[in-house]
Amino acid sequence: MHMWSKTVCPILQNVAKTSSIRTYVKGEPTGPQLKTEIPGPISRKLHAELNAIQPSDAVQFFADYNKSLGNYIVDVDGNIILDTYNQIASIPIGYNHPSLLKVFQNEDNLKALVNRPALGVFPGDYWPKKLRNVLLSVAPRLPNVTTMMCGSCSNENAYKAMFIAYRRHQRGENVDFTDLEKESCVSNKPPGAPDLSLLSFHGAFHGRTLGALATTHSKAIHKLDVPSFDWPIAPFPQYKYPLEENQRENEAEDKKCLAAVEDLIQTYNKKGKPVAGIVIEPIQSEGGDNEASPEFFQQLQKIAKKYGASYLIDEVQTGCGATGKFWAHEHFNLESPPDIVTFSKKMLTGGYYHSIDMRPNQPYRIFNTWMGDPGKIALLEACLETIKNENLLDNVIKVGDKLKKGLLRLEAEFPEKINSTRGRGTFLAVNAATPALRDSIIAKMKQKGVLMGGCGDQSLRLRPSLIFQERHADVFLERFRQILNEH
Ligand SMILES: Cc1ncc(COP(=O)(O)O)c(C=O)c1O
Structure with a gap:
């Protein structure tokens, strides 16, 4: 299989094989250079200014995005910093990449950006082609894609799609809603607003909006004071390292966690909150970069199918190449695609890929005003072209x-x-x-x-960008030592 077959992706038809590139972004600094402590005086002054306007306790320093280039972020005090974190894992090909800077010199792209449509109701004529050529060219074996803005709202809407599909399966295809359902849902009551649940994992992070937050369990600070659902939370495998020396224990850990998943599904089904879906990250990221084996993900998919639950893989942080495959779950050799794969961050637009089964069959059920942004797709188009032209996945494997x-x-x-x-x-x-x-x-x-x-x-x-090279690895390893x- 692969997503970059030239037949589905015209942007990739003039692919130049370039394996001996010295630098991916011309003029990139040759190493870190510090002028002040970080944050320096200018950052501190701006911080005071910003803090008077909005809470800004998490701000580390202010960046100069004119001067930042490639793998280096430059702060307002002139410090040149090697960035292995990239705006929380969200810069795919470094700062000020020339291919991205060119995107809005193209009149069509500029107009798509300026005349931002409410994509769910008034898309531009270019939209189906863009979705096909850009997002579907890297689709993880799923035929449909729905665009959104951020990771949380991608998950939030994907969760709704799973509930809607679950009820449709229960009710029967093309069976209309009852009057009681229509009446009760408006007051948050069953049967219209049914007592369904989603199974997630301890340590997971799926976002901060209310539904996504109900499946987030990484840190108390994200959840304190916010009401949530009584939904099942299963243990995520906790492996011993190195993996090669702890195979037997880690396999036992997989089995224990999978048994707990099944147990929880049965418990919640019995207590009248049936599990409509299982949501999981390929590598639990915010929660501590916790890995689980391909076998774990394969078995989990089998359990989902056994109980009629959908299987959602959240690739918001892992997607777009950083694991050496475009989608991290491609490492798992699943027997069939998951029902939903959500994305954002390095994909530049949020959204989710999904099966036909996950399409609601009435309008406005999965909807918001913008439904994404064509400007972001224009950037992603250039980004994917660069990833392919410069063989950046090979670079990721080598440098990794x-x-x-x-x-x-x-x-x-x-x-x-x-x-x-x-x-x-x-x-x-x-x-x-x-x-x-x-x-x-x-x-x-x-x-x-x-x-x-x-x-x-x-x-x-x-979380370096895909253009992180061996010489950047040398700088990092030397300073870490x-x-x-x-x-
Ligand atoms: C796996 C995963 N899912 C969802 C999210 C939420 O994305 P956003 O912050 O864009 O709402 C994140 C953010 O870190 C994430 O890592």
Whole structure:
């Protein structure tokens, strides 16, 4: 199979094979360079200004997006920082990539951006072709795609699609709603608003809107004070590393978690809250880069089918190549595609791929004003072209291998400080011995000119863009080693 067959993707017809590229973005800085501490004085001043307008406690520094280039983000104080975190895993091909800067010089793209349509009701003539040539050219074996804005609203609407399909299956195709259903749903009451549930996993992150938040279980701070649903939450496998040395225990862990899933489905079905769908990330990202085996995902799909639940794979963070395959769940060899795959972040637009079964058969049931943005699809078109033309998935595999080996070497050198290197492609993580050590490593790396992210309680995660090269890996590994030495 693959998504980039030239027959379905005209943008890729003039593919130049370029394997010996030295740099993907001309003029990129040669290394980090620091002028002040981070945040510097200009960042601090802007922070005070912003904080007077809106809560901005999470702001780390202000960036200069004119000067940021390739893998380097430049802050307003002139510090040049190697970015391994990329706007929370969301920059696919680096800052100011020339192919993206060109997109709105094209008159058609500019007009699509300026005359932003309410896509659900007044799409432009270009829309079906754009969806086919851009989003469907990388579809994970699913025939339909519905665009949205962000990751949360993609999940939120995909969840609705799963409930709607579940009730349609129960009711029978083409059977109309009863008057009681129409009346009761408006007051949030069954049978119109039925007591259905979705099964999610401890440690999961699927977003912050109310429905998505009900399936998010990574950190209390996301959920405090917000009412939620009584929906089943299953344990996600917790593996021992290295995987090769702990196969038997990890297989037992898979079995235990799968048994718990089945148990929970039966319990919730019995208590009158049938499980309409299972939602899962291919790698639990915000929750700590927790992996599960291909066999786990295969078995989970079988369980979903057995109980008539849909299977949603949330690729918001893992999608668009960072694991070395375009979609992370392609590593799992599922016997059939999941029912829904959601995306956002590096895909530049939000949305979800879905089976025909997940289409509601009445208008306005999955809907909002914009339903995405054609400007984002124009950017994605250029981005996908670059990924293909420059063989960036090969780059991810090569650089990921180097990074992972480097992390494992550091793990062997500092076993009391870091452990459990894991991940695929450049989508990698390592644990620090304690949460405090993890936080301190991130803070000190920043002062050495390398931006890193954390996830879970004590993990460090790498989320470089697809143009992260071996020389950037060298800079990262060298500075990481210095920081580990200093702790
Ligand atoms: C797996 C996953 N799903 C959903 C979301 C929510 O996306 P957004 O922040 O765009 O709403 C995220 C965000 O980090 C995510 O990692």
